Amino acid sequence: MIDDILKYNRQFVENKQYESYRAGKYPEKKLAILSCMDTRLTELLPAALGIKNGDAKIIKNAGAVITHPFGSVVRSLLVAIVELGVEEVMVIGHTDCGVQHIDADMIVGHLKKRGISVENIDLLKYAGVDFEKWLSGFNTIMESVEDTVILLKEHPLIPKDVTIRGFVMDTVTGELYPVPEKKRELSDE
Secondary structure, three states: OHHHHHHHHHHHHHOOHHHHHOOOOOOOOOEEEEEEOOOOHHHHHHHHHOOOOOOEEEEEEHHHOOOOOOOHHHHHHHHHHHOOOOOEEEEEEEOOOHHHHOOHHHHHHHHHHOOOOHHHHHHHHHOOOOHHHHOOOOOOHHHHHHHHHHHHHHOOOOOOOOEEEEEEEOOOOOOEEEOOOOOOOOOOO
16 A cells, blocks of 8 residues: 555656645644544545645644643644744544544553563553553543643643634534533642
8 A cells, every 4th residue: 555655646746736735834824723533534624624735733643632731742732833823723523533432451452462562561551651541532522622622721831822622523514513611620639
């Protein structure tokens, strides 16, 4: 498959098909989108939002979830905000998300079946990797998007003048449903 892609790429460049995709590095709409890597969203998401090449910074991962407040997703958003002029962030989950149903034990079991040694898994646990948190899914997509929005709004490095809103996209129609904003309740712990 990769060799076929490389062959296509050579023809793409030779035929100058890239010309219709030229854009600057600064997002025209001053927008960043955190969304899921789901294949159904590859073309649906930008089409449903009216986003074209060069309009927005789009960050995709499994479930549109932030697994660590100082991981690569937040780093990418900070670069987009501080260096590239992003003023608004949309967190977009979607219906029928496969990440919702995964759990760490299932993933670890599959890794072992694929030849990953128990020693490697134990070493990572010993080094502080919390598999339960890192590899687990979520209860509902609405809660997941809400949690991500709260994390970003309360993040100590995200400027307070950045607008951050959450949505769920229907993977069939592309319709966006706003996720109601809630404040995180502080515990007495």
